Amino acid sequence: MQQLLLLLAFFLAPKAQAGKLIGGHEVKPHSRPYMAFLRIRISDRKRCGGFLVREDFVLTAAHCWGRSITVILGAHNIRKHERTQRVIPVKTAIHHPNYHPKVNDIMLLQLQRKATLTAAVSLLRLPWRGEQVKPGMVCRVAGWGRLDLKTSTAILHEVELEIQQDEQCISCYRRHYNRATEICVRDPEMNQSTFKGDSGGPLVCDNMAQGIVSFGKKYGKTPRIEMKISSFLPWIERTMRRFQLQRPD
Template sequence: MRPLLLLMAFLLDPRTQAGEIIEGHEVKPHSRPYMAFLRIKTVNRTRCGGFLVHENFVLTAAHCQGSFITVILGAHNIRKHEKTQQVIPVERIIPYPGYRPKVNDIMLLQLRRKAKLTAAVGLLKLPRRGQQVKPGMVCSVAGWGRVDLNTTTDKLHEVQLEIQEDRQCRARYRSSFRNDTQICVGDPKKNQSTFSGDSGGPLVCDKRAQGIVAFGKKDGKPPRVETKISSFLPWIEKTMKRFQLHRPD
């Protein structure tokens, strides 16, 4: 009788019905040293993620733009002033040319000064040219976004997500999904996903960044869409080289 009552309580719990959107876990502090927290000055958005790809460049989503952005590296709990943290203002906000939401959602941030590489602050490798993720691959995404529809977190969380067939996102997002520049991520049979506040964070497969958290439905249910980094490698490399020649003061 007791197991039956427990089962009934589980089924009737509204939180269980809603499902935890990320349903991941808190990571070991500073075990993802490439992660960047973006503090954005804007009316509508206050937080995004990103990742360090060069000592003075962070890669993120273009919809994370604002009039002023500060990058926090080496953070685990963003509400605390941890000794490992490096707080660096952004010198240049560089969205992809002709940026359009849900089309080419990628942006580079040039830092005002170089990040100091430490045990808590490190670089994440970009994909090799021609490298592609395939359906069935399991990758990870980390962020400080909501862990369910109503709950925020100050500590870095991570979730394992499976790459899906393109048809899953075509059915869910129709013309908003473009397989040449986007990746379909997250098993629709599971309540595991990225959500609000995770935008700009990296999809990491085999220790390389393959995607950038871009968009999804407001209910947070998978699959969701990530920007395919491999499609933008020439622009990333050209842009970093160009602005390295015009170093910030």
């Protein structure tokens, strides 16, 4: 999952520790019960996050696709066998039909069985159709991504990010930013950010999933881009309905 990180001294004096990344804090265990860790089988080692939106569906980023995906729910430390954890293989990975790298980067994972909801495993509410986040809103992103260029973590961390004017990302990414389907975020004061391993995790604003961690510049440099969930609600609802009606294997 792209994880939380951040650039403090990218342009420091030559003798300083240029490139040092910091940011984020460990969350209280199981206080983000909607979080899902994705164990992905692919040619190289890859990790992503996601979040439970229905007992049998996890929402994540399309670029987190792999030949075989297993979802771990109820986890805080993914290297430990916690009694709260529920490990469920993915039956079908459905990415958006118009997905291309950095475009429509959204995917639904249909689980092989329904997750049992507990204090450590619960759903995250999606926004209403047409609902918009506004610049200045402070939201949060959790994940198991890198804490800096060399430091990985097994423990769930979180950062707070502020919604930015679309122009911030338009000037930075130009044609790679689409205000209709994407959200621009950053933390200009603390230099917090998402980073490698955090992809697919939710941007949570007022206890509601508004975005999906997608992409950004190298080294966790901000601003970053999230997929705007409200723009994809018709596809999400239609896809979950269609696959629910399919006959089981």
